[in-house]
Amino acid sequence: MNMDPFEPFRRAASEHVMRRLAEEYGVEESIQLETGGDIADFTYPCFQLAKKIGKSPADIALSLSAGVQAGIIRVRATGGYVNIDAQPELLARETVKAVNGMRGEYGRTDAGATTVLVEHTSINPTGPMHIGRTRNAVIGDTLVRCMRQAGVAVSSEYYVNDVGKQVVVLYWGLKKLMKTMPSGKADHELLQYYVKANEMLEKDESAAAEVKDLQQRLEGGDTALLNETRKAAELVLGGIRESLQSINVIHDKFSFESDLIRDGSVRKVIDRLRQLPEAGEEKGAWFIPFGGEEEADRFYFTRSDGTSLYTTRDLAYHMDKLSRFGHLVDVLGEDQKLGMKFLIRTLELLGEAKRIDFLFHSFVSLVEGRMSTRHGVGVMVDDVVTEAKARAREEVLKRRSDMPAEQVDRIASAVGVGAVRYNIVRLQPEKKLVFKWDEALNFEGSSAPFVQYSHARACSILEKAGGWTAVEPSYEEENELRLARQLAFFPSVLREVSRTLAVHKVATYAQQTASEFNQFYRVVPVLKAPENRLPARLSLVNAARIVLENTLGCLGIEAPKSM
RNA sequence: GGGCGUGUGGCCUAGUCAGGAUAUGGCACUUGCCUCCUAAGCAAGUGGUCGAGGGUUCGAAUCCCUCCACGCCCGCCA
Numbered sequence: 001m002n003m004d005p006f007e008p009f010r011r012a013a014s015e016h017v018m019r020r021l022a023e024e025y026g027v028e029e030s031i032q033l034e035t036g037g038d039i040a041d042f043t044y045p046c047f048q049l050a051k052k053i054g055k056s057p058a059d060i061a062l063s064l065s066a067g068v069q070a071g072i073i074r075v076r077a078t079g080g081y082v083n084i085d086a087q088p089e090l091l092a093r094e095t096v097k098a099v100n101g102m103r104g105e106y107g108r109t110d111a112g113a114t115t116v117l118v119e120h121t122s123i124n125p126t127g128p129m130h131i132g133r134t135r136n137a138v139i140g141d142t143l144v145r146c147m148r149q150a151g152v153a154v155s156s157e158y159y160v161n162d163v164g165k166q167v168v169v170l171y172w173g174l175k176k177l178m179k180t181m182p183s184g185k186a187d188h189e190l191l192q193y194y195v196k197a198n199e200m201l202e203k204d205e206s207a208a209a210e211v212k213d214l215q216q217r218l219e220g221g222d223t224a225l226l227n228e229t230r231k232a233a234e235l236v237l238g239g240i241r242e243s244l245q246s247i248n249v250i251h252d253k254f255s256f257e258s259d260l261i262r263d264g265s266v267r268k269v270i271d272r273l274r275q276l277p278e279a280g281e282e283k284g285a286w287f288i289p290f291g292g293e294e295e296a297d298r299f300y301f302t303r304s305d306g307t308s309l310y311t312t313r314d315l316a317y318h319m320d321k322l323s324r325f326g327h328l329v330d331v332l333g334e335d336q337k338l339g340m341k342f343l344i345r346t347l348e349l350l351g352e353a354k355r356i357d358f359l360f361h362s363f364v365s366l367v368e369g370r371m372s373t374r375h376g377v378g379v380m381v382d383d384v385v386t387e388a389k390a391r392a393r394e395e396v397l398k399r400r401s402d403m404p405a406e407q408v409d410r411i412a413s414a415v416g417v418g419a420v421r422y423n424i425v426r427l428q429p430e431k432k433l434v435f436k437w438d439e440a441l442n443f444e445g446s447s448a449p450f451v452q453y454s455h456a457r458a459c460s461i462l463e464k465a466g467g468w469t470a471v472e473p474s475y476e477e478e479n480e481l482r483l484a485r486q487l488a489f490f491p492s493v494l495r496e497v498s499r500t501l502a503v504h505k506v507a508t509y510a511q512q513t514a515s516e517f518n519q520f521y522r523v524v525p526v527l528k529a530p531e532n533r534l535p536a537r538l539s540l541v542n543a544a545r546i547v548l549e550n551t552l553g554c555l556g557i558e559a560p561k562s563m
Numbered sequence: 564g565g566g567c568g569u570g571u572g573g574c575c576u577a578g579u580c581a582g583g584a585u586a587u588g589g590c591a592c593u594u595g596c597c598u599c600c601u602a603a604g605c606a607a608g609u610g611g612u613c614g615a616g617g618g619u620u621c622g623a624a625u626c627c628c629u630c631c632a633c634g635c636c637c638g639c640c641a
Binding site (some may be wrong): 439465522 | 567575580583590604605634636640
């Protein structure tokens with residue numbers, strides 16, 4: 001079975017161009033065909049060759065277009081381009097067969113045997129998730145889902161920073177200020193203490209000294225204290241995990257920073273780093289000078305008192321991850337770039353640098369400005385999701401007054417969560433995102449509900465049809481061929497996303513596919529199709545349904561059968 | 564000051580890695596389409612010096628240089 005429906009056509013097209021280049025011009029080279037966008041499936045521009053041999057591009061294109069051998073492609077010269085299309089009826093038939101055959105597996109290609117670990121979210125457990133942190137979680141989770149659908153052996157992990165100043169402050173604040181254990185969602189309820197504690201520390205020097213002392217004991221490996229702070233962190237983490245679950249973000253594992261101190265791996269890394277010929281020391285603090293004499297280019301890996309710093313512990317974590325996986329991907333905010341540069345260069349010095357890729361995303365801001373957990377300002381994901389579901393519920397009730405309440409809620413939840421996730425992931429990660437309520441709650445145009453709606457329409461047709469007997473499908477109508485061609489792109493989109501980590505591409509693909517289905521829906525009758533066309537049409541609708549469902553799955557968005 | 568990133572119609576955005584044909588969608592606005600498989604939809608229309616200027620090239624949103632604006636970083640914080 002062809003896992004990528006375009007593959008045999010791409011091969012035939014390349015072979016044709018290479019053969020003709022050799023026959024006509026004696027050019028023997030392996031060529032990479034460009035995709036021709038809307039104009040053609042594949043294209044070969046002749047301008048470079050024209051310059052080299054002094055003939056007109058149009059003449060070359062014409063001569064290369066002749067003599068097609070494989071019956072599965074069509075070749076035509078347009079200006080200076082050789083445009084090659086997969087034979088559309090054949091592409092449509094093969095695609096529909098492949099999708100119906102593979103169903104939930106469609107999208108899988110040969111992804112190699114390397115195991116991949118994607119670390120994402122890794123929010124400091126000091127307060128509820130605001131929409132900025134949510135961007136990391138949504139991007140990371142979408143990447144994991146896309147890779148998995150593409151056939152990559154991938155795991156996801158959350159690195160819990162339950163060590164360091166912020167957790168000490170939380171622990172200290174709770175001890176000083178909290179009278180009773182939280183009754184509701186701890187991440188929200190404990191935030192007040194964390195914010196208050198930070199205020200106190202800014203004003204009160206003796207409090208600051210107290211915290212400093214606690215931090216030193218903690219990072220020195222005080223087991224009792226490690227247990228205490230971890231408990232505080234886990235309290236908040238519980239709330240964060242609920243939030244993650246509410247937006248379908250799944251982690252296979254949670255790794256705790258405190259464990260790296262406890263089991264001595266941080267100590268071991270520091271010892272190895274001090275052995276490096278590059279390592280330097282000043283007043284007891286150890287560092288590696290990167291890039292020269294500048295103080296700013298020093299990567300400090302211990303304090304004067306010998307305790308570890310954040311990046312040192314992260315180094316130990318990365319070495320742990322490298323012992324378990326062949327390829328690492330870290331999803332991080334763009335503020336982490338410098339630290340990660342130090343981390344990578346240090347791993348290189350240690351001879352431990354294997355394949356590590358970073359997916360940096362820029363910040364989410366509000367129209368009013370930056371968000372900050374420490375100052376308690378930000379739009380919280382729980383509030384956005386609640387509002388999105390409420391808004392979705394209104395929309396469902398507007399159109400489906402007869403629906404049972406339980407079903408209304410289920411659809412509203414799928415639509416609300418989908419809208420929030422889509423709105424975040426649709427953007428290139430490196431673009432800054434200004435959170436706007438009306439965009440996050442957008443249910444039309446380029447949005448999750450738009451895609452979900454197409455899926456529901458497909459389901460509705462199939463439900464009414466009841467069933468059909470499988471036949472060798474054939475297609476000839478423009479809209480059928482266009483839709484099938486769109487479905488054929490899915491595996492190459494996933495491969496592209498896995499390679500470049502550009503998760504927004506799957507959102508773009510979802511929108512295009514839904515749009516293509518809606519046009520088909522409008523123009524091509526299915527249930528009222530001529531009897532001899534009905535099975536093929538239903539097969540196509542089912543293929544579209546599957547691809548839409550798989551695509552939404554990659555986005556972590558549910559695909560309701562009805563809306 | 565230095566480093567990294569971003570700049571595409573009124574607003575949001577694809578395309579930039581790997582230069583190629585008429586620059587992709589959406590929101591908003593104008594106009595049509597529910598006796599017809601769900602109108603969260605479809606069709607048509609208005610709207611563009613691809614931040615500015617130079618360069619490379621047969622060809623530049625895409626590559627190179629300079630500049631401007633914005634974001635992020637430059638701590639023995641995380």
